[in-house]
Amino acid sequence: MRKILMPAAILSLFVAGPAIGQPSLTGSNPSAGSTTPRTDRLRLLFSEPIDARASTVQLVMTDMPGMPHHGAMRMAAIDVKPGKDGRSLDIGAKAPFPAGTYRLDWTIASKADRSRASGQLTFSLETVPK
Ligand SMILES: [Cu+2]
Numbered sequence: 001m002r003k004i005l006m007p008a009a010i011l012s013l014f015v016a017g018p019a020i021g022q023p024s025l026t027g028s029n030p031s032a033g034s035t036t037p038r039t040d041r042l043r044l045l046f047s048e049p050i051d052a053r054a055s056t057v058q059l060v061m062t063d064m065p066g067m068p069h070h071g072a073m074r075m076a077a078i079d080v081k082p083g084k085d086g087r088s089l090d091i092g093a094k095a096p097f098p099a100g101t102y103r104l105d106w107t108i109a110s111k112a113d114r115s116r117a118s119g120q121l122t123f124s125l126e127t128v129p130k
Helices: 002-016
Strands: 025-029 035-037 041-046 056-063 073-075 079-082 088-092 100-109 116-126
Touching: 025 116, 041 100, 056 088, 088 100
Parallel strands: 035 116
Antiparallel strands: 025 041, 041 088, 056 073, 056 100, 079 088, 100 116
16 A cells, blocks of 8 residues: 555655745846846845835845855855846845855745745856955
8 A cells, every 4th residue: 555655646746846825036136146246235036025024034144255264154244135027036235245155045935826946046146445
């Protein structure tokens, strides 16, 4: 009996997959995997309206030029605001983030049905010589 039930259980997990209408990341600034000039503004854009108050964002610096053993360092001083379009999050800081590689961990909730989604965005910021 167990041998018959097991594949059925696995199949049902597979079919359940991502819920219909589950929000997803459709764009960002900087874009995923990119290297761009240092900035004090980051943006996440989602596929549908989100509940910004039920959403969380954490920015972690994972690498820094000249620091080979740089561990994951959380950037605490960030300000997260809902975008005017209702489907984005604007992340700001008082000064441009230092040059380095970053991981932005996000968790959001759909405004329509509260379904949650989470993911990561990685990008690098560099100092542009004047
Ligand atoms: Cu650092």
